[in-house]
Amino acid sequence: MSKNISWGGRFQKGPEEAVAAYTESESFDRALYAHDIAGSQAHARMMARQQVLSTAEAETLCRGLEQVKAEIESGAFQWQPALEDVHMNIEARLTEIVGDVGKKLHTGRSRNDQVCLSFRLFVSDRLREWQKLTKKLCAMYVRRAEEHQQALMPGCTHMQPAQPVSLAQHLLAYAWMFKRDAERMADCEKRVRISPLGAAALAGTTYPFDPASVAEDLGMFGVFDNSMDAVADRDFLMEALFVASTTMMHLSRCCEEIIYWANPAFGFVKLPDGYATGSSIMPQKKNPDVAELMRGKVGRVYGSLMAMMTIMKGLPLTYNRDLQEDKEPFLDADKTLSTSLQLMEGMLGELVFVTERMRAACKAGFLNATELADYLVGKGVPFRQAHHITGAAVALAEQEGKGLEELSLAQLQHIDARIEDDVYTVLQYETAVQRRETRGGTGPCSVKKQLADLHSWLA
Ligand code: ARG
Numbered sequence: 001m002s003k004n005i006s007w008g009g010r011f012q013k014g015p016e017e018a019v020a021a022y023t024e025s026e027s028f029d030r031a032l033y034a035h036d037i038a039g040s041q042a043h044a045r046m047m048a049r050q051q052v053l054s055t056a057e058a059e060t061l062c063r064g065l066e067q068v069k070a071e072i073e074s075g076a077f078q079w080q081p082a083l084e085d086v087h088m089n090i091e092a093r094l095t096e097i098v099g100d101v102g103k104k105l106h107t108g109r110s111r112n113d114q115v116c117l118s119f120r121l122f123v124s125d126r127l128r129e130w131q132k133l134t135k136k137l138c139a140m141y142v143r144r145a146e147e148h149q150q151a152l153m154p155g156c157t158h159m160q161p162a163q164p165v166s167l168a169q170h171l172l173a174y175a176w177m178f179k180r181d182a183e184r185m186a187d188c189e190k191r192v193r194i195s196p197l198g199a200a201a202l203a204g205t206t207y208p209f210d211p212a213s214v215a216e217d218l219g220m221f222g223v224f225d226n227s228m229d230a231v232a233d234r235d236f237l238m239e240a241l242f243v244a245s246t247t248m249m250h251l252s253r254c255c256e257e258i259i260y261w262a263n264p265a266f267g268f269v270k271l272p273d274g275y276a277t278g279s280s281i282m283p284q285k286k287n288p289d290v291a292e293l294m295r296g297k298v299g300r301v302y303g304s305l306m307a308m309m310t311i312m313k314g315l316p317l318t319y320n321r322d323l324q325e326d327k328e329p330f331l332d333a334d335k336t337l338s339t340s341l342q343l344m345e346g347m348l349g350e351l352v353f354v355t356e357r358m359r360a361a362c363k364a365g366f367l368n369a370t371e372l373a374d375y376l377v378g379k380g381v382p383f384r385q386a387h388h389i390t391g392a393a394v395a396l397a398e399q400e401g402k403g404l405e406e407l408s409l410a411q412l413q414h415i416d417a418r419i420e421d422d423v424y425t426v427l428q429y430e431t432a433v434q435r436r437e438t439r440g441g442t443g444p445c446s447v448k449k450q451l452a453d454l455h456s457w458l459a
Contacts, residue, residue, distance in 0.1 A: 004088075027081070035117075113201075119237070177250045234323060244334070252298045311326065359429070
């Protein structure tokens with residue numbers, strides 16, 4: 001290997017081939033090229049303002065960097081693993097283009113504050129993209145909920161049928177989760193979009209720099225307070241990965257439901273052809289592979305978060321090369337989350353809800369048992385006793401292979417004489433849903449309010 005032009009001054013020979021391959025990051029951190037260039041241009045402009053460079057020199061650097069960017073985007077750029085990383089690849093090419101003034105760009109700067117700036121800009125852009133995708137997905141849940149305000153389904157606890165709910169209410173539960181995820185992304189951005197530039201290697205610099213103006217130039221929210229913290233910290237990244245993990249977890253729960261709802265034993269949904277796959281041996285199969293993979297890919301994103309937590313836990317201040325291991329987990333998590341959000345939006349948009357099957361399933365599970373108990377409470381029976389009486393009614397109905405609403409009045413009165421003819425209205429599944437108009441309940445007005453609130457947030 002040839003000697004590194006950026007730091008090879010004191011070395012007799014370059015690193016071993018295997019060492020160069022082990023230590024390079026250019027093969028993956030090139031993803032940061034645009035943010036690195038933006039950071040360098042802001043650095044050059046600040047140096048001109050502070051009279052560390054002439055205005056002409058800063059302009060030459062900015063123009064040269066623009067050309068480097070164009071070359072990268074056209075594919076003409078020759079990436080060189082020997083130059084280690086994205087930063088040195090760009091600086092070397094800049095110097096080829098603009099000549100010796102290119103060597104002034106790194107004045108008062110270290111790759112330690114440089115890489116942290118590039119990465120913070122990159123992560124914050126991705127957080128903005130995640131927010132957009134998460135909002136779009138939330139809007140899709142709202143749309144599908146709007147279509148299914150009348151449809152009833154069994155709401156479950158312990159995965160056992162519990163009480164009837166509207167399909168809209170079930171779908172809106174996810175809409176609220178994704179709203180919180182989007183809000184977490186926005187909040188996280190406040191701590192990610194802080195500029196570390198000016199911390200230099202670790203101790204600050206002797207040049208009369210103005211870090212706050214760099215932050216302002218780049219549209220960042222603020223600037224570091226301690227140079228050692230600035231170059232050593234990656235908690236901004238862990239926070240972003242936690243937000244990604246939580247969003248993936250919500251996606252995974254939704255996937256799990258789609259998977260079992262699509263099982264013919266439930267038959268609550270029909271998978272869109274474009275989001276299902278067949279079996280190579282069993283011709284009848286239509287498999288929910290997209291939902292399964294999405295559920296599985298949560299592991300990658302949690303893995304990224306765990307990787308970062310582990311990388312950071314024993315690092316002494318300040319920069320250590322371990323920190324180069326921060327890019328790949330994030331890039332992988334970013335790809336996984338972004339594609340998953342888009343695919344879920346597409347799949348949900350085309351998912352067919354078989355509402356007759358959902359309605360029929362309400363009947364199978366005595367989902368109106370709570371209604372009977374509450375009805376008895378209305379007749380002055382203490383709740384515990386009402387619960388017991390209802391249990392007896394359920395046992396009888398089960399024995400007869402009927403729903404509670406199918407028992408005769410004589411049968412019901414035999415269980416408790418206080419039951420009257422008006423019980424049958426109460427036992428209707430529709431009534432059970434309609435009467436739950438307390439805050440956030442499954443009642444139609446409550447669902448309408450949720451829809452309105454989500455619409456105003458989405459707007
Ligand atoms: N590629 C390195 C990283 O990602 C850049 C910083 C290198 N700094 C250093 N002092 N070797 O962390």
